[in-house]
Amino acid sequence: MAGPRAVWLWLCLSVPGAPGAVRPAPPCPAACLCASDILSCSKRELLTAPAHLPRYAALLDLSHNNLSRLRADWTGQRLARLHTLLLGHNRLAFISGEAFAPVPGLRHLDLSSNRLRALDELLFSQLPRLEVLLLYDNHIAEVDRSAFDGAAGLRRLYLSRNQISRFPLELIRDGAKPPELSLLDLSANHLKSLPLAELGLLPAWLRNGLYLHGNPLVCDCELYRLFRHWELRELSSVVDFREDLACSLPAPPAKRTVGVLGLGGPDLLNCSDFKECAVEAYLGDTLVIGCDARQRGAAREWVTPARERVPGQAANGTAAVLADGSLRIQPVRAEDRGTYTCHAVGEAFNETLYVEVTVYNFTQHRPHDTLNTAYTTLVGCILSVVLVLIYLYLTPCRCWCRGGDGPASHRGDSLSSSMLSTTPNHDPGDGDGKDGGAFDRRVAFLEPAGLGPGQNGKLKPGGALPGPEGLEGRRKLSDPDSVSSVFSDTPIVV
Structure with missing residues (x-):
């Protein structure tokens, strides 16, 4: 009885397609060397990729061959386990929009040193797990704005040694760039200008990996201040390639290439230096200070000018650390001025940033x-x-009074006169009108007298001012519509 059962079991395990049958692994392609899940097909002068690649392949090396086109069916079947594909140093000039559909799990893709001239729309959209993409040393002149849409996991993008003349701003804009992008190499291209305003707003961890050296940039002071700021922050993109960061002076007769960081010298553009970490605030404001670290995800700790840690040990109670590591001071007070220190602790290195806060002693x-x-x-x-x-030009007259020890009646006559005449007042007893004494200037408020009923507060035409008894030469009042009556309540100089 045991014999037939053993034969039946042997037949089930050996017949292809039978339930429970063991499928033998496909053989390693003849043009490749296989080591477990690694397939090395490099330097075989291949014109196309080997057919029927094994499904267990995790790393496939097809570099240093003669591949010129990458079609949608180049793998022969779906390679779900493949995470690394090396296609560098070939002759690739065309890549189908569906070429990466069979390998959706790719995390590392090398297309360097080929003959690519453009990156078409949605070219890498089927690679959501892609982290590293090597495209340097090609002939790329055009990059479609949607070429990297869908590559949400992209961290490092190498585009150096190409012919790119337009900065791919869509790669760094919020909401449009790959959210994990931390390195963008655009060195040795044909960039003449940069979006300086947008680059200045980038976080330090992205500026630290934005390489722009080796481009024919045009010199100006804004460009100098941008890279000078990056140098002060010790960003790798500037510190490591300081000598290669150059620009062309636009001044005739001949353009001259100089170092960008030397534009602050008096013999060049004499650009003003960049002043970092200076914040101004007014009393009662809400102030938020960012700790812009070079490492993404670094832990941040703030210390106040009084050397108190925030939060917990801060005595003023107005400072607090937000979830993104920023420091908020609300409301701003006069005692909040001073230098704040941010300690950023990361996996690779630690940083210390200083922010000088100036508080004005008034509200905005x-x-x-x-x-x-x-x-x-x-x-x-x-x-x-x-x-x-009005005082200078509409005063009706200037009256000159005789100074000295004259009779009291004369002084009263001078002060009580409301006649605004262009003729200076003289002492009645002075026949020739001359007086060797000093002139005396007085200010008097006129109070017209002789107002009768029905006159509506006006002086009677032809009326006379009351004066001391026996005073000769009583002065006549002017017409009520004259300038003197209009300004009867105005102080004048007599």
């Missing part, structure tokens, strides 16, 4: 408050000018 005006203040000041100035002009 709102826009409408500033407008109202300016308007009030302008109206006040205009009114002052008008009053000065």
Whole structure:
């Protein structure tokens, strides 16, 4: 009874396609060397990829061959385990938009030293796990704005030694770039200008891996301040390639290539230096200070000018560390001024950043408050000018009074006179009108007398001012519509 059972079991395990049958592993391609899940097919002068690659392949090396095209069916079957594909040093000039569909698990892709001229739309969109992409030493001149859409895991992108003349701004913009991108190598291309404003807003961990040396940049002071800032922060993209970071002076007669970091010298553009970590605030404001570390995900700790850790040991109670590592001071007080220190602790190295905070001893005006203040000041100035002009040019007369020890009756006559005449007042007893004494200037407020009923507060035409008894030469009042009556309540100089 045991014999037939043993024969039946042997047949089930040996017949292809039978339930429970053991499938033999496909043989290693003749043009490759296989070591477990590694297939090395390098330097075999292959024109196409080997057919029927084994499914267990995790690393496939096809570099240093003569491959010129990569079609959608180049693998022969789906290679779900493949995480590394090396295609460098071939003659690739065409890559199908579906070429990477059979290898969705790729994390490392090497396409360097080929003949690619453009990166078409959605070329790498089927590689969501891709982390490292090597595209250096090609002939790439055009990069479609959607070429890297879908490659959400991309961390390191090498595009150096190509012919790119437009900075791929879509790779660094928030919401458009691969969120994990930390290295972008654009060195040795044809870039003449850079989006300086956008680059200045990048976090330090991305600027640390943004390589721009070896491009024919045009010199200006904004470019100098950008890279000078990066040098002060000791970013690798500038510190490691300081000598290769050059630009061309636009001044005639001949363009001259100089180092970008030397543009601050007096013999070149004499650009002003960059001042980092200076923050200004007003009393009552809410101030948020970022700790821009070179390492992404570094732990941050803040210390106040009083050497107190935030939070926990801060005595003022207005400072707090936010979830992203920024320091918030709310509300800002006068005692919050000083130098704040941020300690960033990362896996590779530690950093220390200093931020100088200046607090002004007044609150900042709102826009409408500033407008109202300016308007009030302008109206006040205009009114002052008008009053000065009235005093200088619309005063009806200038009366000269004789100084000295004259009779009291004469002095009273001088002060009580409301006649605004262009003829200077003389002492009645002085026949020739000359007086060797000093002149005396007096200010008097006129109070017209002789107002009768029905005159509406005006002096009677032809009326006379009351004066001391026996005073000769009583002065006549002017017409009520004259200038003297209009300004009867105005102080004048007599």
